[in-house]
Amino acid sequence: MELLAIVSVGAVVGALLGSKRSCKDGGCPLTANPRRGALWGAFLALSLALTQGLGCGGEYSESTSVTDLSSASQFEELVSQEDGTAVVAFYSPSCSACQQYKPEFNAMAQTHSDDATFAAVDATRLKDVAQTHNVNRVPTTLIFHNGTEGDRFLGIMPEDRMAKVLGELQAQ
Numbered sequence: 556m557e558l559l560a561i562v563s564v565g566a567v568v569g570a571l572l573g574s575k576r577s578c579k580d581g582g583c584p585l586t587a588n589p590r591r592g593a594l595w596g597a598f599l600a601l602s603l604a605l606t607q608g609l610g611c612g613g614e615y616s617e618s619t620s621v622t623d624l625s626s627a628s629q630f631e632e633l634v635s636q637e638d639g640t641a642v643v644a645f646y647s648p649s650c651s652a653c654q655q656y657k658p659e660f661n662a663m664a665q666t667h668s669d670d671a672t673f674a675a676v677d678a679t680r681l682k683d684v685a686q687t688h689n690v691n692r693v694p695t696t697l698i699f700h701n702g703t704e705g706d707r708f709l710g711i712m713p714e715d716r717m718a719k720v721l722g723e724l725q726a727q
Contacts, residue, residue: 561604620664634699640671641699645678656711700724
């Protein structure tokens with residue numbers, strides 16, 4: 556709904572600019588006429604909203620099985636546990652692959668909640684955490700075991716790979 560409101564505001568602003576008809580030859584997309592102004596205004600608002608990650612879903616977790624981490628100290632506290640496993644998905648709200656991975660990651664978190672703690676990090680908001688752990692692309696999933704990184708997966712991590720890695724780490 557947020558995205559629809561942003562596009563609507565862009566269309567209204569574009570229509571208002573178009574109603575001024577300051578472009579006499581009709582070549583200016585925003586100011587030629589109200590209809591063209593509304594279309595271009597909506598398009599520009601949509602483009603801006605998507606590049607800023609607006610309307611793409613805020614937090615990554617859809618369930619209580621995944622914790623959205625909002626600070627570097629939260630991240631360090633989670634992954635530095637000397638006894639246990641933490642699975643962390645790095646994402647960006649404007650990344651389509653991340654949004655595709657989101658329901659799968661949440662489902663894996665529910666399935667494997669006894670084996671590990673699951674969390675998500677918005678790499679655009681916590682850039683320092685992403686840089687510290689050499690996360691250059693999203694989605695990237697890091698698996699920490701007993702305070703150290705045990706595995707990493709770039710892209711959408713398949714369920715069978717997650718189960719295999721968690722099983723191997725639990726056997727250690």
